[in-house]
Amino acid sequence: MGLRERKKEQTRAALSWAALRLAVERGLAGVTVDEIAAEAGVSPRTFNNYFASKYEAIVWRHLDRFAHVADQLRTRPTTDPLWTALTDAVRAVFGTPDPAAPGPPAEWTSGVRLLLAQLELRGEFVKASATAERELTAAVAERTGTDPDRDMYPRLVAAAAGAAVQVASEQWLRADPPVALASLLDDALRQFAAGLPDPRSV
Amino acid sequence: MGLRERKKEQTRAALSWAALRLAVERGLAGVTVDEIAAEAGVSPRTFNNYFASKYEAIVWRHLDRFAHVADQLRTRPTTDPLWTALTDAVRAVFGTPDPAAPGPPAEWTSGVRLLLAQLELRGEFVKASATAERELTAAVAERTGTDPDRDMYPRLVAAAAGAAVQVASEQWLRADPPVALASLLDDALRQFAAGLPDPRSV
DNA sequence: CAGCAAATTTGCGGGCTCCGCAAGTTTGCA
DNA sequence: TGCAAACTTGCGGAGCCCGCAAATTTGCTG
Numbered sequence: 001m002g003l004r005e006r007k008k009e010q011t012r013a014a015l016s017w018a019a020l021r022l023a024v025e026r027g028l029a030g031v032t033v034d035e036i037a038a039e040a041g042v043s044p045r046t047f048n049n050y051f052a053s054k055y056e057a058i059v060w061r062h063l064d065r066f067a068h069v070a071d072q073l074r075t076r077p078t079t080d081p082l083w084t085a086l087t088d089a090v091r092a093v094f095g096t097p098d099p100a101a102p103g104p105p106a107e108w109t110s111g112v113r114l115l116l117a118q119l120e121l122r123g124e125f126v127k128a129s130a131t132a133e134r135e136l137t138a139a140v141a142e143r144t145g146t147d148p149d150r151d152m153y154p155r156l157v158a159a160a161a162g163a164a165v166q167v168a169s170e171q172w173l174r175a176d177p178p179v180a181l182a183s184l185l186d187d188a189l190r191q192f193a194a195g196l197p198d199p200r201s202v
Numbered sequence: 203m204g205l206r207e208r209k210k211e212q213t214r215a216a217l218s219w220a221a222l223r224l225a226v227e228r229g230l231a232g233v234t235v236d237e238i239a240a241e242a243g244v245s246p247r248t249f250n251n252y253f254a255s256k257y258e259a260i261v262w263r264h265l266d267r268f269a270h271v272a273d274q275l276r277t278r279p280t281t282d283p284l285w286t287a288l289t290d291a292v293r294a295v296f297g298t299p300d301p302a303a304p305g306p307p308a309e310w311t312s313g314v315r316l317l318l319a320q321l322e323l324r325g326e327f328v329k330a331s332a333t334a335e336r337e338l339t340a341a342v343a344e345r346t347g348t349d350p351d352r353d354m355y356p357r358l359v360a361a362a363a364g365a366a367v368q369v370a371s372e373q374w375l376r377a378d379p380p381v382a383l384a385s386l387l388d389d390a391l392r393q394f395a396a397g398l399p400d401p402r403s404v
Numbered sequence: 405c406a407g408c409a410a411a412t413t414t415g416c417g418g419g420c421t422c423c424g425c426a427a428g429t430t431t432g433c434a
Numbered sequence: 435t436g437c438a439a440a441c442t443t444g445c446g447g448a449g450c451c452c453g454c455a456a457a458t459t460t461g462c463t464g
Contacts, residue, residue: 123329
């Protein structure tokens with residue numbers, strides 16, 4: 001990867017980071033594109049070369065991870081059962097459950113929690129993860145030999161994985177005392193794989 | 203319901219309908235708020251009294267249905283198993299599967315399909331259904347005796363239902379020959395309830 | 405290492421969005 | 435019938451987002 005592309009990724013990360021930090025500090029509405037650009041040391045116009053909106057910039061960091069789940073899934077042996085492979089893929093991206101892993105400082109998570117409560121970001125989240133989910137749909141279709149145009153199955157699986165990431169992230173922000181995100185993800189995937197049985201009947 | 207509220211609902215529906223129709227005709231970017239307002243016979247400023255954006259106006263009609271699933275779920279006897287009750291609730295809102303039900307004209311569905319392919323609307327969709335999903339989460343929590351703040355379960359179920367509506371709607375638009383939306387919804391919910399088993403192993 | 409082509413950044417301009425505010429209009433009720 | 439509450443509307447303004455073209459930076463090649 002040449003200097004050019006490295007610098008681009010660096011700028012993109014700086015913008016996304018600045019956007020998230022400023023939004024946590026001042027609230028979603030209290031930050032303008034101009035400020036984000038200034039914080040990252042580029043012109044406001046350049047901001048829009050990287051992101052179509054400030055919302056997109058804010059969610060980019062998180063979604064960059066989910067985008068790699070499909071890649072990981074493709075590296076798993078096709079002899080593994082689907083849900084085993086899928087769980088492993090998610091683990092590879094988000095980390096293995098480790099109860100001792102410390103969470104980020106409470107000040108930060110409470111700020112992020114407030115942010116994510118904003119509906120604009122929920123929407124942006126899904127919008128941005130649509131690409132990742134499409135990739136995942138394709139990977140699941142290959143692995144299971146289904147046709148994504150005719151069968152809903154691969155899209156339902158991808159949607160379930162996306163929902164798991166979404167719900168687990170929320171729970172992670174809400175958890176008191178803090179819990180490792182990886183454990184929550186594991187749990188959510190397990191419940192999906194079990195068909196979300198009514199806990200009363202267990 | 204007084205004349206006042208009836209007129210409000212009428213205006214809201216007219217705006218949403220005008221927004222959808224114009225967007226199908228000219229594409230999402232090719233329609234402005236001014237045109238939508240003119241089409242509905244109100245001032246541009248009034249449009250924003252009803253909807254915060256044109257995207258919100260477009261998806262409102264569809265989401266108005268999903269918003270009532272939680273209400274329906276609450277009317278089902280608590281002796282019914284959760285997934286039975288949930289499927290019934292969805293059926294009550296979206297109709298019972300009827301293979302003979304004719305779909306809308308191909309011209310319209312292809313237009314809507316193009317619209318929904320736009321990521322902006324995907325995002326708006328979820329954003330708008332977040333409220334409905336929160337309601338559904340609460341209803342599921344009551345029924346299953348779980349605590350939505352501590353257990354991910356009710357939120358996972360609500361997310362699954364939302365994903366079912368989403369994926370089934372997509373498939374409905376894509377289906378050729380046309381299929382009834384209700385059948386697809388039924389199918390999607392069934393798959394979720396079964397834990398999305400790998401079709402190879404069936 | 406000079407110099408060129410391609411990629412990137414930047415400023416400018418413009419159309420559009422969304423909202424607060426206050427004045428005007430309609431509705432429900434007594 | 436008349437008044438208070440609710441709704442609509444125009445205005446003004448801050449901000450967003452993008453196309454365009456000029457300026458700058460980078461990677462490559464002779």
